[in-house]
Amino acid sequence: MSKRKNKKKKSCLIGPLNQKDRNNKAKRIRVQAAKSQMKIPISKHFCNRDEFRYKKKIGSYTKGLPHNSLGIVENSAYHNFLKALKSGKTEDFELIPLGGMVKLANPQAAYAFDLVGTDSHQFRIAVPPSFSSAWEASEMAEVYWQALTRDVPFEQFDTNPLTLAAASDLTRFTDYRGPKINGKVTPSTLFRGETKGDFVGPYISQFLWKDIPYGATTMVQRYRTTIAGSDYMHSYDEWLKIQNGSPAVSPKTDNTPRYIRNGRDLGEFVHHDFSFQCPLSACLILLSYGKEALDPANPYLSSATQAGFITFGGPHILDLVVRAARQALEAAWFQKFLVHRRVRPEEFGGHVHNHMIRKACYPIHEDLLQSQVLSEVFRKYGTYLLPMAYPEGCPTHPAFPSGHACIAGAGITILKAFFNESYVIQDAVVPNVDGTSLKPYLSEPLKIGGELNKLASNIAIGRDTAGVHWRSDAIEGLKLGEAVATSILRDYRSTYNENFKGFTFSKFDGTLITI
Template structure:
């Protein structure tokens, strides 16, 4: 026993050394935080300029929750932003208590005076920021939250952001188009054309790009790859991963487990169908609603769903709105835990390098507490908190990138002659790229939305807006955009699954035929999508797990709360976290084994 005590300490020391030897990188933002300034001249009674105020506007940064002027949408004071950053840097709860939250002059009030009908009629309170100190905490396993990083986010005047906002505005217009009918949609066709004509896609060679930006290049687009991820398998077969649709075999006899949509949790089961949100209903399409949300109005939970007695009150993931609903309320590791349960019941082979893979009469033991179901199921959830801590540091302490809804506010201010657009020259190129048929459709869409009775307190108010319509009343969460929490968790959890399971295994039916399912256009059932596969093409574990990570990550883009770069850079961050945890845990097992993990960017790592 004394010997065991010292050996246990030595293993922990070795794991600590593995973690210590990882180089802590330099964290670099895109440099926009203090770049854009507002110059106000003060004059005396003779009209002479006596002083010029030159303060940063922070229009490229996350300012949600801080006091914003209800007329201009601008920060009331850059000093408020500095107090916000001071609290982030110190991690001291007292600094955050000193940070003003809510509309101007109403800090500390539970129910401030709101501008929009939705916030007023529901008498909502203010909404606090989320876990801004998580990136300062320490951990006992895996890479330290500050030992991995993300490259600078795209700037407001970049060609990449133009492509991202064409994408986001187009996605907002497509929330109720069934995935199965993307090939018939004129809106999808227009989005493909506009994206392919953007400089980022059409002529990247003319741009001066960093290595990180070159890794994010994509396209050209077609119906099969638009609005999808860029990892292996993303453009193969149906849009939605099989792991978000299919069921598995229940206890005893039951219906075809592939199409009934029920996943067995021990002796109980859960349904893959999601609650059906009311179609053609978006939010934050009036200036009043937009500025209330920027001032921290807590309008969460005020979305509307199909009547619970409707036969389609719950349905398979048929539309982008369904996917947005899924990622609105999911427990962050939920989809990957489900995927693990599905693969275990389907008897997907484990990685060839793992032990206990031979028949019982040869191995004389089975995997369980190590290299079996409980081991994998617990580890796929265990990495989630580490992912959240690492991405919180990037969000709050490094990049502080504004959300897409805030870019929509800048576009509206630039286009709306009744709003102050001082200091918005930097987005002129963006607005010109969006202008024309896309923004015309945005205006038309928002005008229809603004006929809803919850939209304005003033019947004479201008209902014309260029705002990015949101799937959720509250818009984005109360933390910066880059990186994405959902995507970082996706990258970490999927990497664990690819490490344990044979990633090249093909999904086939009991007769050995390739299969692929997608939701029917109304979401009432699953239908064959074999026609989406090319000859000799099949869905693999790696491809469908990558697609699962992309679905969940880009599902947040469908809601309007993230950009494409938030997805791609965050799954890479999550991948690093998972690999680091696997490297350290390898030291704790006595068996001689290896794992071969396919990476999101191609190639493999062998642990």
């Protein structure tokens, strides 16, 4: 054998660290991230106590389990449900009795771990309103009004009799916590989110209207919707079948794709969107604006020789938007199944109906029982059930917090960290009244930060418009998603080689934060 073949090849590696030092540094980064997470105080999680307060579980999520004729869950079935959640054993989940064919939506996701960011069980959120509270009554009234006004174009909220009545009725509630002006709900605040961006410009964010650059093609944001008046589960028999897990009928689809112009269109968008669709689409739109739209702290904006790509470029931002979405869902599922198990609005509507027709007596707050909205619902449908936008009603997982809201909160937080929130969006648009075309929006300037906040609210509250969530599900879900994304950014902050001063962005409450 020749000497040349026996000679060891020299490594071609160059750079500031040899492989051993690189491995050690990688270990230190991971260990330091884990130590930082361990310094977070152990969270205590509190609920509204409805599960303990009511033996019949009227304030708890029970859809998909077997119910009696009043929509009350069978005690043994709920016991088995709780037993599985407490043990976490796969075999216990297989013993949960179902009332029909529809399965529970992935409760074991509540136990999952991730290797980046804060553990899902360490995030705390506010306690939702209790069944008998004035706050809960106001949130139920709001979703009733959202159902009644689904077909009112957003641009007609100032003049339509139904939206004017909704604003007036909600103002009378003693503990309505949605946005107001001088203590009153107005058509301009009706069903809006609670960030500054929500009150500037049209109800719908530009990121749900403008074309999406998608590789070598362009996606026009005209979407499938359902025809006006196609509401579901407002007959008692249909409602009870759905609570027991029976399959739903097919929806009545509009043959014309439309830009989102009213609550029905928005509700249908968040019916069929995939998990991270809205922040992904917004990211693609923002990337098309060029370097002027990037956050000023991006280290490559000042470089004379380099451009961002794997770090601080498109692949980096897109990856974190998608990554944050799943972790936000894990945090949501922990809260949904292992802490709150909050009743869904459609379930609450069944209890309202049985109370109003005197088949049962429940501690529903007088604010709701004496409201105009119950009269309006009964006049139109002949029951007091919540008219649902989806034939299957809500998904088979508890209400609080909203998964859509958590995803939106996480994704939009990532986008605000990488893009310039003060950048003014050019060529703003609004749809015509039937949603078939766009026209220029010529009023006040619309900025990236405000329109991203509005996008988050649209996605979160759009689920309320469909009848599947409460306002507090949406608002607290956005905050939870924001916290998840912030923890991810914090862990990744120490992994970059660039001279980077940190991520700075405004939170949903307006607070400026730097990581």
